[in-house]
Amino acid sequence: xxxxxxHREQDENSTAVELKENTVIVVLGASGDLAKKKTFPxxxxxxxxxxxxxxxxxxGYARTKMDHGExxxxxxxxxxTPTKEVEEQLDDFCSICTYLAGQYDQDAPFQELDKHxxxxxxxxxxxxxxxxMALPPSVFITVSRHLKKNxxxxxxxxxxxxxxxxxxxxxxxxxxxxxxxxxxxxxxxFRIDHYLGKEMVKxxxxxxxxxxxxxxxxxxxxxxxxxxxxKEPFGTEGRGGYFDEFGIIRDVMQNHLLQILTLLAMxxxxxxxxxxxxxxxxxxxxxMPAIEPRNVIIGQYGxxxxxxxxxxxxxxxxxKDSRCPTFCALxxxxxxxxxxxxxxxMKAGKAxxxxxxxxxxxxxxxxxxxFKDIPRNELVIRIQPNESVYLKMNSKLPGLSMQTVVTExxxxxRRRFSDLKIPEAYESLILDALKGDHSNxxxxxxxxxxxxIFTPLLHYLDQKKDIVPMxxxxxxxxxxxxxxxxxxxxxxxxxxxxxxxxxxxxPLEPKDRSKIDxxxxxxxxxxxxxxxxxxxxxxxxxxxxxxxxxATVHDWSGSVRNIGNAGCTSxxxxxxxxxxxxxxxxxxxxxxxxxxxKVWHS
Numbered sequence: 001x002x003x004x005x006x007h008r009e010q011d012e013n014s015t016a017v018e019l020k021e022n023t024v025i026v027v028l029g030a031s032g033d034l035a036k037k038k039t040f041p042x043x044x045x046x047x048x049x050x051x052x053x054x055x056x057x058x059x060g061y062a063r064t065k066m067d068h069g070e071x072x073x074x075x076x077x078x079x080x081t082p083t084k085e086v087e088e089q090l091d092d093f094c095s096i097c098t099y100l101a102g103q104y105d106q107d108a109p110f111q112e113l114d115k116h117x118x119x120x121x122x123x124x125x126x127x128x129x130x131x132x133m134a135l136p137p138s139v140f141i142t143v144s145r146h147l148k149k150n151x152x153x154x155x156x157x158x159x160x161x162x163x164x165x166x167x168x169x170x171x172x173x174x175x176x177x178x179x180x181x182x183x184x185x186x187x188x189x190f191r192i193d194h195y196l197g198k199e200m201v202k203x204x205x206x207x208x209x210x211x212x213x214x215x216x217x218x219x220x221x222x223x224x225x226x227x228x229x230x231k232e233p234f235g236t237e238g239r240g241g242y243f244d245e246f247g248i249i250r251d252v253m254q255n256h257l258l259q260i261l262t263l264l265a266m267x268x269x270x271x272x273x274x275x276x277x278x279x280x281x282x283x284x285x286x287x288m289p290a291i292e293p294r295n296v297i298i299g300q301y302g303x304x305x306x307x308x309x310x311x312x313x314x315x316x317x318x319x320k321d322s323r324c325p326t327f328c329a330l331x332x333x334x335x336x337x338x339x340x341x342x343x344x345x346m347k348a349g350k351a352x353x354x355x356x357x358x359x360x361x362x363x364x365x366x367x368x369x370x371f372k373d374i375p376r377n378e379l380v381i382r383i384q385p386n387e388s389v390y391l392k393m394n395s396k397l398p399g400l401s402m403q404t405v406v407t408e409x410x411x412x413x414r415r416r417f418s419d420l421k422i423p424e425a426y427e428s429l430i431l432d433a434l435k436g437d438h439s440n441x442x443x444x445x446x447x448x449x450x451x452x453i454f455t456p457l458l459h460y461l462d463q464k465k466d467i468v469p470m471x472x473x474x475x476x477x478x479x480x481x482x483x484x485x486x487x488x489x490x491x492x493x494x495x496x497x498x499x500x501x502x503x504x505x506x507p508l509e510p511k512d513r514s515k516i517d518x519x520x521x522x523x524x525x526x527x528x529x530x531x532x533x534x535x536x537x538x539x540x541x542x543x544x545x546x547x548x549x550x551a552t553v554h555d556w557s558g559s560v561r562n563i564g565n566a567g568c569t570s571x572x573x574x575x576x577x578x579x580x581x582x583x584x585x586x587x588x589x590x591x592x593x594x595x596x597x598k599v600w601h602s
Contacts, residue, residue: 016274016435016436016437016438017157017436018434018435018436019053019128019130019157019159019434019435019436020053020054021053021054021055022053022054022055022121022124022125022126022127022128022156023053023055023056023057023127023128023129023130023434024056024057024058024059024117024120024121024127024128024129024130025043025056025057025058025059025130025132026058026059026060026061026113026117026129026130026131026132026151027039027040027043027058027059027060027061027132027134028061028062028104028131028132028133028134028135028143028147029061029062029133029134029135029136030060030061030062030071030099030134031060031062031063031064031066031074032062032134032135034134034163035060035062035078035134036074036078037078038134038194038426039132039134039426039430040075040078040079041078041079041424041426042424042426042427042430043058043093043430044079044089044090044093045423045424045427046427046430046431047089047092047093047096048086048089048093051427051431052434053128053434055124056096057096057097057098057120058096058097058098059097059098059099059100059113059116059117060075060097060098060099060100061099061100061101061102061113062099062101063101063102063103063104064101065101066099066101067099068098068099071097071098071099072094072097072099075093075094075097076090076094098116100112100113100116104135104139104142104143104146105139105142105146106146107146107149107150110146110147110149110150110151111150113150113151114150114151117129117151125155126153126155126156127153127155127156128153128156128157128158129151129152129153129156129157129158129159130158130159130160130161130433130434131147131151131158131159131160131161132161132430133160133161133162133163134163135163137165137166137167137176140162140176141176141179141180144160144179144180144183144184145183147160148183148184158188159188159189159190159433159436160184160188160189160190161190161192161430161433162189162190162191162192163192164191164192164193164255165246165250165251165255166191166255166442166447167447167451168245168246168250168458169451169454169455169458169459170448170451170452170455171455173447173448173451174448177444177447177448186443186444187436187438189444190429190432190433190438190441191441191442191443191447192429192441192442193255193256193259193441193442194425194426194429195255195256195259195260195357195383195425196259196425196429196440196441196442197424197425197426197427197428197429197432197440198383198384198425198428199387199413199422199423199428200381200382200383200384200387200389200413201259201260201263201383202428202440203381203389204260204263204264204381205263205277207381207389208263208264208266208268209268217363218338219338219339220338220339220340220341220342221364222363222364223342223361223362223363223364224342224362224363224364224365224376224490224491224492225342225343225344225345225362225489225490225491226261226264226265226342226343226344226345226359226360226361226362227345227346227347227359227360227362227486227491228257228260228261228264228344228345228346228347228358228359229346229347229348229356229357229358229359229360230252230253230256230257230347230348230349230356230357231347231348231349231352231353231354231355231356231357232349232350232351232352232355233351233352233353233354233355233475234350234351235301235309235310235312235315235326235350235351235474236312236315236317236318236326236350237315238315238316238317239317240312240315240316240317240318241317241318243318243324243326243350244317244318244319244322244324247324247325247326248325248326248327248328248348248349248350249325249328249330249348249454249457249458249461250454250458252348253328253330253346253348253454254450254451254453254454255442255450257346257348258285258346258450258453258454259281259442260359260383261284261332261344261346262281262284262285263281264359264361265284265334265338265339265344266280266281266283266284267280267283267338268280272439273439274437274438274439274441275438277439278438278439278443278446281446282443282445282446282449284334284336285446285449285450285452285453286449287334287335287336287339288332288333288334288335288453289333289335289453290452290453290454290455290456290457291330291331291332291453291454291456291457292457293457293460293461295330295331295332296328296329296330296331296457297328297329297330297470297479297481297482297485298325298327298328298461298467298469298470299325299326299327299328299349299469299470299471299472299478299479300312300313300322300323300324300325300326300327300469300470300471300472301326301327301349301350301351301471301472301473301474302471302472302473302474303473303474304473304474304475305473305475305476309351309474309475310474311471311474312324312326312351323461323465323467323468323469324469325461325469326349326350326351326469327348327349327350327352327469327472327478327479328346328347328348328349329345329346329347329348329478329479329482329485329486330345330346330457331343331344331345331346331489332344332346332453343489343490345486345489345491347478347482347486349478351474351475352475352476352477352478353475353476353477355384355385356382356384356385357382357383357384358380358381358382358383359379359380359381359383360378360379360380361378361379361380361381362376362377362378362491362492363376363377363378363379364376365492371394371404374394374404375392375394375406375492376392376492377391377392377393377394378391378392379391379392380392386412386413386414387412387413387414387422388410388411388412388413389410389411390408390409390410390411390412391408391409392406392407392408393406393407393408393409394406394407395407428440429441
């Protein structure tokens with residue numbers, strides 16, 4: 001079955017100008033962590049795939065003193081070269097890179113930078129300049145002013161790319177915008193939220209407005225709740241000084257997760273242009289009241305249960321009395337006709353049991369008729385890793401009965417589009433900036449509206465010294481009250497056994513997935529639902545037994561440990577019905593590091 005490829009270009013009414021040639025990109029903060037991990041690898045990815053403008057030149061600028069050779073050595077270390085061809089392309093890439101060292105608060109170094117750029121531009125009819133600010137927020141304003149004063153092109157287009165955070169609250173954000181206004185026009189500013197460059201986030205517009213069958217059901221009459229989840233399996237790892245100043249709400253929720261929410265909830269834009277898309281996102285934000293503290297839980301990770309991973313406050317860069325949340329779950333509401341009353345549950349945390357960002361749209365119950373007690377439909381959009389979209393739906397279990405089972409309509413990107421490379425978010429966004437396309441960048445009024453929603457909560461948590469985050473073990477799913485909190489806003493697991501599987505049966509990720517799962521299909525959640533599907537076909541007493549046995553062996557790492565001898569003594573025949581089948585199932589589970597799962601009729 002072939003895929004139909006539809007090309008959707010920039011809106012014909014757009015005034016965006018693509019920089020196709022005669023362009024210099026200046027990476028400010030070129031010796032920093034962001035430039036190392038994201039900026040230069042993204043620039044190289046665009047270069048080797050021939051997406052950068054013709055005759056492009058790249059200049060690194062930072063306070064670190066080093067010569068040209070040392071800079072190129074660093075650039076090479078930032079980029080993996082698995083083949084000789086890639087290594088040769090890296091040689092070519094390095095030939096267009098140069099470096100200047102200088103302070104951020106003095107005119108002279110920026111004048112030297114301008115002189116260097118002019119030498120590059122001397123034989124060109126015009127010179128376009130893109131300034132990428134891979135810098136801490138403390139120097140944003142100083143550097144932007146020096147760039148405008150000393151390095152702004154006299155002939156050509158200037159653009160400035162700014163990384164988050166864009167302030168710490170509504171007031172500081174407005175001060176930042178006010179400081180930028182005299183020097184830079186809004187159309188010259190590209191505020192990066194790298195989640196907007198992720199493939200599945202970009203796909204949300206197509207899913208929403210390119211599939212008519214979803215349109216009539218995408219509202220409060222059919223959707224019961226929306227969950228947006230962000231999970232990281234690592235802590236601050238020595239970088240707690242920065243994180244402690246901001247916390248998980250400022251670092252992830254006010255920007256990344258809220259951007260996803262607006263794309264899920266916005267109305268259909270009148271065109272594909274950047275301004276029309278961002279207009280609709282702003283309308284959603286303006287319809288959202290400020291987050292109320294009663295709709296929030298916060299947590300902070302402690303040591304792992306085995307003692308091998310340190311607590312947040314054991315990081316030497318973190319204050320010992322820190323109340324900074326490393327986990328938060330909150331509920332937002334949208335006061336408009338489409339979404340009034342639907343809870344948008346946002347969850348984010350560090351030092352959890354897995355790496356995952358996903359969206360779950362849970363539809364309402366079947367309230368009447370012959371199938372009124374079956375599980376809810378759920379649309380799941382996995383943003384990372386293993387990008388996928390799947391719809392949980394009810395089907396007839398094969399056999400002579402009319403029992404139902406939860407199944408999935410599944411689009412796993414790695415399997416469906418095995419020959420296509422999914423671009424990195426920073427590659428996509430830098431290319432958009434070169435094209436002048438603001439669709440996936442944050443506008444000033446959008447930023448203002450987002451801070452209005454979160455600032456009262458942030459000030460409340462900062463000022464209430466008696467509010468202490470709940471501790472959760474490093475490597476767990478988060479605070480112990482999380483499931484009850486989620487359920488209190490209407491989210492439903494399939495049933496008692498389904499909830500057991502969702503809560504406990506979360507297999508550890510294999511170290512080398514490609515050896516056992518080349519297409520990424522057998523991820524932990526899909527397997528958990530396989531077990532849940534079986535559980536739907538045992539009696540209530542057997543489900544209770546299954547839960548009672550599991551409760552004695554549950555650990556907070558999210559894995560199942562030694563569920564032994566859960567004898568199913570009555571009820572319908574389960575899928576796992578004999579020792580031979582169990583042996584095969586145990587072999588299937590082995591790569592996922594399950595130890596024992598003994599469920600059969602005695």
